[in-house]
Amino acid sequence: MNAAPKITGATRLYAIVGDPITQVRSPEVFSERFAAMGVDAVLVPFHVPHASFDAIVPALLQLGNLDGLLVTVPFKARMLRFARRLGAAAQTVGAVNALRREADGSWTGDMFDGVGFVRGAEAKGLSVRGRRVALFGAGGAGSAIACALAAAGVKSIAVIDIDPEKAHALVDKLRQAFPECAVSAARRMPQDVDMVVNASPVGMRPGDGLPGDIGPLDSGTLVGDVVIAAAPTPIIRHAMRFGCPHVDGRDMHGGQIDALIAFFAPAARAPAGLSAEVA
Numbered sequence: 001m002n003a004a005p006k007i008t009g010a011t012r013l014y015a016i017v018g019d020p021i022t023q024v025r026s027p028e029v030f031s032e033r034f035a036a037m038g039v040d041a042v043l044v045p046f047h048v049p050h051a052s053f054d055a056i057v058p059a060l061l062q063l064g065n066l067d068g069l070l071v072t073v074p075f076k077a078r079m080l081r082f083a084r085r086l087g088a089a090a091q092t093v094g095a096v097n098a099l100r101r102e103a104d105g106s107w108t109g110d111m112f113d114g115v116g117f118v119r120g121a122e123a124k125g126l127s128v129r130g131r132r133v134a135l136f137g138a139g140g141a142g143s144a145i146a147c148a149l150a151a152a153g154v155k156s157i158a159v160i161d162i163d164p165e166k167a168h169a170l171v172d173k174l175r176q177a178f179p180e181c182a183v184s185a186a187r188r189m190p191q192d193v194d195m196v197v198n199a200s201p202v203g204m205r206p207g208d209g210l211p212g213d214i215g216p217l218d219s220g221t222l223v224g225d226v227v228i229a230a231a232p233t234p235i236i237r238h239a240m241r242f243g244c245p246h247v248d249g250r251d252m253h254g255g256q257i258d259a260l261i262a263f264f265a266p267a268a269r270a271p272a273g274l275s276a277e278v279a
Contacts, residue, residue, distance in 0.1 A: 198211045
């Protein structure tokens, strides 16, 4: 059993912000990793009510002992404006799920949801290359996963969102960045897919159902969900019913931990690979 990290007046702070926040596992995972690395730091959860975002976040970023921030729903796009520099994934997606403070006090942001999802699948021996994907959700997480899947060689992506404008905007970005991948906006799940991903918030609340009309699945269909929950979410239960391989929110979270630790580490703070400063 891991000992609780010792907290002193010199302990550096990292935080995760979201609304809701009780579902996140990052505080225990990152605090334990920092302790194992001999780093005097902890990561704590901050519940930022949606309506109070503009009042709380700018003040939060002024804390002198806050070195990094993780971002979960629904703030990934709204946090973009606080980053002076962006990594390649954040530039394409238009959202961030991590910010780190630089030596001059400015913030650098990037998006790791997509790479975490693909690494989570690979850790389970699952390949996404060549698959035909139905993606529910065109927000920050959905955009990041779509980019990572396209980069990993999926054949096609059908983007489904309750806001058609968001779906079409993501499709336009993907077509420009990944012309070799067939991308389209859809109102419902196409029939010929062999991969289904829920990147929407559906499944976070008790009583939630599926993100759309998914129907029966072939046992070879790969099913993914970004929602982190103690028990299988509705779409993961649906996958299990048909014997489908699946990647859940915990797999995705685990897939991006190493990348995030490297992003936050002092050794990773050189600006190589980052964009020019955001105007």
